[in-house]
Amino acid sequence: MTDKPTSPTTEGSDPGRRRVLAGISVALGGFAALLVGVPVLGAVLKPMVQKEPRVWRKVGAVNDFKIGQTVAVSYENGGTKPWAGVTGRTSAYLRRDTSTAFTAFSVNCSHLGCPVRWEQSADLFMCPCHGGVYYSNGDVAAGPPPRPLAEYPVRVNNGDVEILTTPLPIDGRVPKAS
Amino acid sequence: MFRRIGNWIEDRTGIGELIGPVMSHLVPRGSAWLYVFGSATLFAFLLQVVTGIALSFVYVPSSSQAYESLKFITENSPLDHFLRSVHYFGATAMIVMVGLHMLRTFLFASYKYPREASWMSGTVLLFLTLAMGFTGQILRWDQTAIWSVVVGAQQAGYVPFIGPALARFMLAGESLGGQTLSQFFALHVFVFPVLITALLAPHLWMVIRNGISEPPKRGKPVDPTTYKEEYHQLLEKDGVPFWPDAAWRDVVFAVLMIVTIVGLAITLGPPHLVDAPNPTNLVTEPKPDFYLLWYFSVLALIPHAWTPYVIIGGPGIVFLVLFLLPLFARSGERHPLRRPWALGAVTVVIVGIGAFWSLATWEPWSPRYDAPPLSAQTIGNVSPEAQAGAVLFHDKGCIECHRIGNDGGFRGPNLTYVGNRLDARELTWRIANGGYNMPAFAKILSAKEMNDLVAFLETRKPALSATH
Numbered sequence: 242m243t244d245k246p247t248s249p250t251t252e253g254s255d256p257g258r259r260r261v262l263a264g265i266s267v268a269l270g271g272f273a274a275l276l277v278g279v280p281v282l283g284a285v286l287k288p289m290v291q292k293e294p295r296v297w298r299k300v301g302a303v304n305d306f307k308i309g310q311t312v313a314v315s316y317e318n319g320g321t322k323p324w325a326g327v328t329g330r331t332s333a334y335l336r337r338d339t340s341t342a343f344t345a346f347s348v349n350c351s352h353l354g355c356p357v358r359w360e361q362s363a364d365l366f367m368c369p370c371h372g373g374v375y376y377s378n379g380d381v382a383a384g385p386p387p388r389p390l391a392e393y394p395v396r397v398n399n400g401d402v403e404i405l406t407t408p409l410p411i412d413g414r415v416p417k418a419s
Numbered sequence: 420m421f422r423r424i425g426n427w428i429e430d431r432t433g434i435g436e437l438i439g440p441v442m443s444h445l446v447p448r449g450s451a452w453l454y455v456f457g458s459a460t461l462f463a464f465l466l467q468v469v470t471g472i473a474l475s476f477v478y479v480p481s482s483s484q485a486y487e488s489l490k491f492i493t494e495n496s497p498l499d500h501f502l503r504s505v506h507y508f509g510a511t512a513m514i515v516m517v518g519l520h521m522l523r524t525f526l527f528a529s530y531k532y533p534r535e536a537s538w539m540s541g542t543v544l545l546f547l548t549l550a551m552g553f554t555g556q557i558l559r560w561d562q563t564a565i566w567s568v569v570v571g572a573q574q575a576g577y578v579p580f581i582g583p584a585l586a587r588f589m590l591a592g593e594s595l596g597g598q599t600l601s602q603f604f605a606l607h608v609f610v611f612p613v614l615i616t617a618l619l620a621p622h623l624w625m626v627i628r629n630g631i632s633e634p635p636k637r638g639k640p641v642d643p644t645t646y647k648e649e650y651h652q653l654l655e656k657d658g659v660p661f662w663p664d665a666a667w668r669d670v671v672f673a674v675l676m677i678v679t680i681v682g683l684a685i686t687l688g689p690p691h692l693v694d695a696p697n698p699t700n701l702v703t704e705p706k707p708d709f710y711l712l713w714y715f716s717v718l719a720l721i722p723h724a725w726t727p728y729v730i731i732g733g734p735g736i737v738f739l740v741l742f743l744l745p746l747f748a749r750s751g752e753r754h755p756l757r758r759p760w761a762l763g764a765v766t767v768v769i770v771g772i773g774a775f776w777s778l779a780t781w782e783p784w785s786p787r788y789d790a791p792p793l794s795a796q797t798i799g800n801v802s803p804e805a806q807a808g809a810v811l812f813h814d815k816g817c818i819e820c821h822r823i824g825n826d827g828g829f830r831g832p833n834l835t836y837v838g839n840r841l842d843a844r845e846l847t848w849r850i851a852n853g854g855y856n857m858p859a860f861a862k863i864l865s866a867k868e869m870n871d872l873v874a875f876l877e878t879r880k881p882a883l884s885a886t887h
Contacts (some may be wrong), residue, residue, distance in 0.1 A: 288591045288598065289584040315699035322597030326483020328565060329596050332699045348701055352726065353718065354573030355566065356701040358788065363816030364863045369704040370570070371719035372784040372820070372830050374858050382858030384784075385723040408593030409569065411576035411586040 293320030295418070297396065297403040306337040306402065311359050311377065313348070319406035333393055333404055334359055334366070336377070345404050346379050347391040351413055357390065366390065388413040440627075445658030446665045447633035447650075453527075454631060456520035458669035459676050461619070463513035466677065467551075468612065470506040474499070478558070480604035482597050485560040486695050493689055504684030510552055512680050514710045517548050526765065528753035529632035532643040535745035537629065540622045542741040547615050549710065554607035556708050560600055562694040566705035568599060577730045595698055630654065635753035643750055704785070713775035719784040720775070723855075783829035784856075786819035790827050797824040801878045808875025811868055815860065823879065830856055838880040846873045 298316035306312065314335045321329030334346040334357075346366075348356045355370035365382060366375040374383040379390035391410035394417070396403050405418050429435045477499050479488035492499040521541065524530060530538030553571070557564045572586035591598035633653060659665065690708075694700065707715055714733075721729050755762055792813040798806065812818055820830035841849065847869060853859035864872065 286588065288602075289588045291587075291592065293593045313699070313701055318594050318596060320592070320596070324481055324483050325595075325597035326481075327695070327697050327699075328482045328599065330697075330699050331594055332701060349569065349573070352573075354569040355705060356703060358701060360788075360816050360819075362814040363819075365816055365858055367786045367788070367816070367819065369785055369788070370715075372786060372856065374786075376858065376862075383853060383856045385719070385726055387723070387726060409572065409586070409590060409595075411573060411583045 293318070293406075293408070295319050295416075296406050297398065298406060299398075299401045299403050300333075300335060301402050303337075303341075303397055303400055303402055306335065306343070308337050308339065311336040311361070313359065314345075314404070316404060316406070331406075332356070334390075335395065335402065335404070341397055343395045343397065343402055344379075345393040345395040347393060347407075347410050347415075349391070349409065350386055351381075351388040351390065351410075352384070352386040354409070391415050394418040442662040442666075443660045444627060444630070445654040446631055446661050447653055448657050448659055449634045451634075452668060452672070453523050454665070455669050455672040456516050456523055457626075459673050460513060460516040460520050461623075462673040462676065463509055463516055463680075464615065464619075466509045466680070467506065467513060470502050470509060471608065471612075473502050474506055475608060480558070480600055482560075482595075482600040482696075485558070485600055486692070489559065489561075489692060493692060500689065501684060503689040504687070505680055506555075507689050508680040508683045508687075510555060511709075512676055513548060514552060516676070517545055521545060522765065524632075525761065526755045527632060527635050528641075528748070528751075528755075528758065528761070530745040530748075531641045531751070531753060532646055532749045533629050534625065534632060535749060537622060537625045538745045539742055540618050540625075542738065544615060544618050544622060545741070546738060547611055547618070551607065551611050551615070552708060552710055554603050554611065557603045558600070558607055559690070559692065560696055561692045562696055562700060562703050563705050565595055565599075565696040565698060566703055567707065568595065568603070570705055574730055577727050579731075582731075632753075635755070637752075637754040637757055639754075640752045641750045706779075709776075712779040713772045716775040716779040716782075719782070720778070781829075785828070786816070786830065787828040788819060790818045793818070793823060793826060797826065798875075799878065802874060804871045804874040805878050806875075808871035808873070811864075811872045812875060815863065815868075815872070817872075820857070834876060834879055836879055836881050838877045841876075843873050843877055846876050 296319050300314040300316050311334050313332055315330050315332045318325075318329050318331050332348045334348060336344045336346070338344055350357050350368040350370065350373050352368065352371055352373050355368050357366040357368045357373070357375065359366055364377050366377075366379075368374070368384070368386070372384045373381070373386040375386070375390050376382045379392060381387075381389055391407075391413055393407045393415060394405035396405075407415055474492070477488065477492055477496070479485055489503075492503055494500075524538065524541070553567075557568055568589060572589040575585040575589055576582040578585055587593060590596075591602040630650060633650065694703070706712065717733070718726065718730060752758055790813070793809050798809045801809075812821075812823070817834075818827040820828040822829060822833045823835050837846070849857075850864070850869065850872065851859060851861040860869075
């Protein structure tokens, strides 16, 4: 423990050479770290940008729904993995406006995403978490929600009602059907 | 024989050389029972590591199966049931101890020179501990857990610019799915514990390097130019070795804590699993566990327009203020009675959290979906229009937020005696136009319904209730 390291003037240990060796070591180490680190970070962070396929999902036949009535429907998400189980499914509120026109609302409150409940007799959506309320057209009626309920693309296809799978509307924006 | 083995190990490894000075280092006298919370937090963390590892032997981190495995753990396997209980109460203990540890270091201004970095690393550890709590609650993977992921993602979505990307990271995709639970499992079991351990190392090392702060004395401010010298003089004059003179209290307290955790685990059991996770079951009220419950109330009660700023800015500012505190208050008085602002801040924080907490237990802002129709007794002997209005009061959802007698919600004003305050015109105007927390019912009610409802509300007067 007490011996001093050999004097730095020993052959081959001049300060210039040391600086080069240190520089090379740090640069090589950095290279190896990037070589592995970039793909590792990419793999971990890919959900931030990865797009899932968008699919039209049948939620029922047109005549299953009464005009003017709003009901909860459920369907499978776009890119669901087999091991997602029931968590691969999602819900929407579907209202039949006319014989051919439907509106589909996100069930997620625009405040913090809690599931709003449709109150048929009151004609309102109400959120259990912080008391947000929406009118039947999805507009904010009261409470903290900053935006109306998001609307999902919905269509009638061969007598079936279909909803386009849509990412959770985090900032209220729903990408258009392509 | 044992001695020779011991000597051999010491000679080859030098473990004693490493630990000896740690055990025998001098600490100031008088550092008594208030100094045990840091070590208690550490012991709670170790308990969490051990019980967590053991739980991972039986838990299945799969979005489709986790709930079933938890049900098995909770209902069919007594030892695992016990583990899960201990892990839960250990988490509770860790959060409580972190809180007390922080309160003590703040009140004694232990964050001042030269222990600024101890406090700063502690601030990060505090947030990591909360992150462990939140991710752990998600691993319960019941109905509350999956909706908490959605709420967490939506909350992250308020971050400027990168919000939606952060939200997708939390969901591990565009919505809940097969990867969501795997990701929370990885965060809870690998990422955050590794980060905590990595920060604990310097946090503990600095205790050895700078010593624990001596109990504050009034009129003896910290002066960075002389503090270290004075501290060393204090130790040389009056210090006692950490082991066992000071450490015995840490041991006694930690053992008490662990006995309490085990006792609670046996008597109360693990947290209740609510329904199986199901994103299509919309009759659910997700709520955070106790340590974040108060924040849930804050978000309900702040002015709505503030939401986007408070939701992210609030925790952000709290973190920055805590983190930077020692840089702005590195010297000066340490005694709490000489720091009125610090005492005031602690009082405000404790009273504030307590108040929001107690509100969260009955959530006055939440609609009472299950409020029964008003009873004939409450309605009283009124005209047929008012009778019809009383039915509407329930059916149109008024009762979910307004109270009459002993029925109904709390969001809006109590309407038991509203007939005293407002006349028919005012009632009509209010119902038709709504307000800050009330929908406008102009388009929802027909003219007759409006008349009936107003007729009913007009009858709500004390005289009426006195007659029955």
